[in-house]
Amino acid sequence: MARTPVDLARKLSAFSDHWSPKVVARLNDYEVKVVKLAGEFVWHAHDDTDELFLVLAGTLTIRLEDGEVSLGPGQLFVVSRGVRHCPVADGEVHAVLIEPTGVVNTGDAGGPLTARYDDSLA
Amino acid sequence: MARTPVDLARKLSAFSDHWSPKVVARLNDYEVKVVKLAGEFVWHAHDDTDELFLVLAGTLTIRLEDGEVSLGPGQLFVVSRGVRHCPVADGEVHAVLIEPTGVVNTGDAGGPLTARYDDSLA
Numbered sequence: 001m002a003r004t005p006v007d008l009a010r011k012l013s014a015f016s017d018h019w020s021p022k023v024v025a026r027l028n029d030y031e032v033k034v035v036k037l038a039g040e041f042v043w044h045a046h047d048d049t050d051e052l053f054l055v056l057a058g059t060l061t062i063r064l065e066d067g068e069v070s071l072g073p074g075q076l077f078v079v080s081r082g083v084r085h086c087p088v089a090d091g092e093v094h095a096v097l098i099e100p101t102g103v104v105n106t107g108d109a110g111g112p113l114t115a116r117y118d119d120s121l122a
Numbered sequence: 123m124a125r126t127p128v129d130l131a132r133k134l135s136a137f138s139d140h141w142s143p144k145v146v147a148r149l150n151d152y153e154v155k156v157v158k159l160a161g162e163f164v165w166h167a168h169d170d171t172d173e174l175f176l177v178l179a180g181t182l183t184i185r186l187e188d189g190e191v192s193l194g195p196g197q198l199f200v201v202s203r204g205v206r207h208c209p210v211a212d213g214e215v216h217a218v219l220i221e222p223t224g225v226v227n228t229g230d231a232g233g234p235l236t237a238r239y240d241d242s243l244a
Contacts, residue, residue, distance in 0.1 A: 001188055001189035002190060002191065003199070005193045005197040005198060007197050008196045025174070025200050030152070051149075052147070067125055071127045074178070075128060076130065078148065081150075098149060099149075100150070
């Protein structure tokens with residue numbers, strides 16, 4: 001029986017909302033999510049976990065309290081647990097997030113950009 | 123201070139050996155590895171963990187006991203824990219592996235393709 005892989009571009013073509021990660025795969029107690037980003041997010045931290053960002057399209061800057069990192073397609077960065085950061089997308093960015101199940105996108109900040117859990121594409 | 127992201131293509135350009143995963147980033151107690159694959163690997167399973175394959179270049183077929191999955195660039199697949207599988211690369215394949223720290227590439231099979239732990243690119 002032929003299995004179907006997870007095609008990241010196809011998953012990303014299935015939605016248009018920003019800052020709303022969609023679970024596309026699970027790895028033990030971790031989740032692989034795709035997300036579209038545009039503009040500036042909120043400063044926040046995840047006190048209990050690191051968070052991996054992999055950019056597939058566009059340019060994402062992750063502001064940190066002591067600097068920043070700029071990611072283009074095929075580049076990844078891991079924000080360590082407890083590190084305050086603010087993602088800023090130059091235009092629209094397509095990215096993959098990998099983190100433990102249940103991590104909320106706005107971390108300790110909360111607020112209107114807090115996304116509802118969405119595994120409808122998994 | 124500007125931080126440097128992990129550029130997957132650049133990491134892959136730094137070596138040429140096959141079936142020898144190189145750690146390029148850490149996410150809690152998980153590792154992100156890049157690897158070059160060519161030809162057929164060995165049938166094996168990882169009894170304690172799922173294993174994520176993301177293909178960046180080439181075509182990778184993962185044979186499973188009840189079928190197979192074929193992955194091209196931008197496609198991923200998670201082999202569930204305990205599932206016997208045999209990766210087969212059509213030509214040279216560049217891929218990302220994500221799994222807990224310490225997972226050995228040949229799992230329960232061992233043998234000459236068992237890779238030495240390599241985090242020299244991390």
